[in-house]
Amino acid sequence: MAQWCQLQLLESKYLEQVDQLYDDSFPMDIRQYLSKWIESIDWENVAVQDSLATVRFHDLLAQLDDQHSRFSLENNFLLQHNIRKIKRNLQDHFQEDPVHMAMIISRNLKEEQKILTNRENTQTSMVLEKQKLDNKYMFMHVRFAIYLIQHVYLTYEHDFKENTLKNRGEGFILSVGDHLFTGICVSGIEVVGQLAEVLNMAEAVLSDLISEELAEWKKRQQISCIGGPPNACLDQLQNWFTAVAESLQQVRQQLKELQELEQKYTYDNDPIKQQKGFLEGRALALFRNLLEHSLVVERQPCMPTHPQRPLVLKTQVQFTVKLRFLVKLQEFNYQLKVKALFDKDVTEKKGFRKFNILGTNTKVMNMEESNGSLAAEFRHLQLKEQKVAGNRTNEGPLIVTEELHCICFESELNQSGLELKLETISLPIVVISNVSQLPSGWASILWYNMLTSEPKNLKFFLSPPAASWGQLSEVLSWQFSSVTKRGLNEEQLSMLADKLLGENPEGLIPWTKFCKKSFPFWLWIEAILDLIKRHLLSLWNDGCILGFVSKEREKALLTGKCPGTFLLRFSESSRDGAITFTWVEHDLYGESPVFHAVEPYTKKELSAVSLPDIIRTYKVMAAENIPENPLRFLYPDIPKDKSFGKYYARASEASEPMDVESSSSTGYMKTELISVSEVHPSRLQDNMMPMSPDVFGELKRSVAPVLQCWTKDIDAAVSKTSPLVFKKVY
Known part of the structure; x- marks a missing residue:
């Protein structure tokens, strides 16, 4: 099976690792559409040869053209658009450096293989452990079957010889007695030996079950309780415990039958008579131990x-x-x-x-x-x-x-x-x-x-011990994946690690820092989880929210993006959980990026208006200028309506008037709650200064590349009034 096909069959936790390999420079769409062709090339070799890398780069573009043609035949306009966009991005990123693209593909293929190998090793280990135990049970049952055969033979031999001796004379007894007793003694020793071996095997299996399998199941249950993977295998554990119990019950039953045989016939130094009590005690002790842990x-x-x-x-x-x-x-x-x-x-x-x-x-x-x-x-x-009497508070x-x-x-x-x-x-x-x-x-x-x-x-x-970041990061991700469809990716966890560890990334995290400070880290996370569950679940599941992004990282991500590109992140200062958006603009000459962040939205505000509708209607107003929406592209470059359009509130149908004979008009103008940020006029003074025609012409030429990023659509005239919710812009 092709590597890409194998990856798509993995569990979600492995798919999240695959997702982190691809970004805007080399999107997963290419890996999906061209999977067979990509896997047919030795990219490690391509990455060390400039000329070959150039050839493969143009081959990849040709493959995308072929894919575009197939979508054209299917009349799939959206996918055609995506392919064209992907091709342009590849040309922008790798036209001058195709070796870099080859290195990315080579690295991703290796990382994909590591993910598959890790999954296989985990699965193989589980299968081998199960097989090892199953083999022990099989071997134990085989040994028990041998014992049963031996016991049947002994019973038959004893009864036969006893009857023979009764029907023969004393002379015959003297001549063959030694031979008969020797055979019976040998058979008795073999029965005791086989039975002891069955108990040895049962003891070994029981030790594995209690000290390893049961202990591991209990640890998995702990992990499951705090949001980790669901705990399974209890049915299998039950099957193993039951199988051992049944075997020990059979041993105890056979020991009873040996006692009946002993009552029929015994002799000095009979191995069954000598060992039966010990074997009974051992079988009972094993059975008790099994039940006590069941x-x-x-x-x-x-x-x-x-x-x-x-x-x-x-x-x-x-x-x-x-x-x-x-x-x-x-x-x-x-x-x-x-x-x-x-x-x-x-x-x-x-x-x-x-x-x-x-x-x-x-x-x-x-x-x-x-x-x-x-x-x-x-x-x-x-x-x-x-x-209890008294005050126990202190x-x-x-x-x-x-x-x-x-x-x-x-x-x-x-x-x-x-x-x-x-x-x-x-x-x-x-x-x-x-x-x-x-x-x-x-x-x-x-x-x-x-x-x-x-x-x-x-x-x-x-005296609570401290935790390492490796321990805590996984648990934090589980808190999100257990209530949503997405855990935390490496970049989000990296931001949280910086917040907790600061300049000591290898340090330990004390309990007091996690939950007992005046503004505890955990209560901040808990408030964000509650915010997601109440108001942002679909947006989080769709990957629209970057969420945990530091202000420095946010600027790095938005630098170089088209004006109006914005991202969503959680507020670091709100105890009750809040979300904000930051967008990028360019200065007058299109050279330096300017970043704006709106005052965070809390649960109270999101209860009144959903975040998608806030983004849809958000306005910035300065002096006497017409308010406009500065938000155009969700990071990295997705048109906001494409990301949020399906979540916009639909116009509700007008309710039927009580008086059916009256005019359909209610006499009221419809209203809509929108957010508006007021920008101080001083921030726009450079833009408002008069310019000569020469200066204006030079300005027009310098900002032309920036203006190409802006969409040219004009907001339709709005024939309704809108209550304004003013938000600060930072």
Whole structure:
């Protein structure tokens, strides 16, 4: 399969890496349209030969011409336009330096291959691990089958010889007895050896399951809880646990049958009689160990009102939690009664709050109809704080959103002489009493699950460790990808790294800097997330918002762009989340870029008018000039109506008047809310000075290239009045 085709089959997190390889200088459209031709060329060789690079550059332009012709036959005007534009851009960028283009293509192809290799290695590793375990189970079952065959043979041989001896005389017994007993003894030794080997294999598999597979699943669950990839493989883990349990049950059953055989016949130094007790004890110990680790929290405590923020619970608000028993045997159905307890066996901490669990805190585990798993789900639990005398405000060492608690689940199993206590524990939770504490509580959950896997480390925030940027950057991106269709790209993360680390890019980020300063970094991110979810979701998903761009980087991006090119970024100074746009103009002579940024729009303003409509109607007014919209192209060079047109508000249909006999005219003029920025006249004084014809002619010639970038459309006459919302321009 072609490399480009393989890339398109990857998961979204890998596709985001591919997306970052391409920009305006060499857009992904070329890679898509000319994928076969591009992959047929040795670009690494082309990149070191000037003459060959020139040839390949013109070959690529010819390929684009062919593609344009195909679109012409299909009457696809839009794609024809895009191809022409791409060709012009390539000529502008690489006409004088085709080697640079070859280097870009060569680099991108190598990076694409790395992405594919990383994906394959990850997948291969998972497959090999699964195969390794599956092979162990297969080998264990083969060994058990050998044991069964040997046991059947021994039983048959014993019964045959016993009956033979009964029917023969004493002389015969004396002549063949030694030979018979020798055969039985050898068979007994082989049976014991085979059985011990089965238990050895079961112990090795069980060790892998508990110390590796189960531990890795729990770590993946932690990652999933804080926005990472969804946690899977629990069904596979259940299959493995169940397979080992069934094998151990069979071993125990065969040991019982050996006991019956022993009652029929035994002799001195019988290996079965000598080893049976030890084997029974070992099989039972393995079975107990397996069951003790089989009770897991399948779905961590979570309020249904905030499904993407598990482990933060509000008092007197219902939450759910689900458990599963990984040994799915029919004999355990309806046999396990699970009870939920709050902070069980937790050493009391001075000043920490105490809570009671309200609602039905006991459930019986049964096999679900949907997938047959042995599970119990608590749906209507609530927490209520225990009132204590006095004021505890200053008694505790931590604020309430740093207090970690846990919910313990316990059960008992009594079956076939097996008495067993089962217990598992939730991940640490934060309990809040007001929804305003949710962002800070979620920050604690992020920090804990990012840095530790100890489920009972409830004193974590007494001395919280610092985080590296590598750890935090991935978690930050998950916060966006879990609620939108886009995570954060490298450039956005780079801006956030500079904001947090400053001049020490290799430094560690302390908890206090992340969430406890007067203007916490996390609460700024949280406010932006809320802004996106409420007002900017579609624009963010479509990639219209660069978002996290420093002012210095913003100027670098807009420099050299056509006047009226603008980008959208989040305000760095707004605690409640706000978005602004910055556009570029040129000075009088078209030489130096001039940048303007509008006062950021908050949630309150975006609730009244959507951002696309603000961009559509935005005006700049200076002195007595006619207000005009300076926004023309979304960075890098996309006409604003193409980017935002589908989001513009449509004119609403007029409602029917109550008096059908009256005139259709209401007598009112329609209004529209628009944003206007007033520019101080002093900023335009150079433009307003009188000029001689010679100076004007020279000015006209100097600004002609700049004027070509402006569209020539004229705003249609507006026959309605518009309330003005004045915004500052910086």
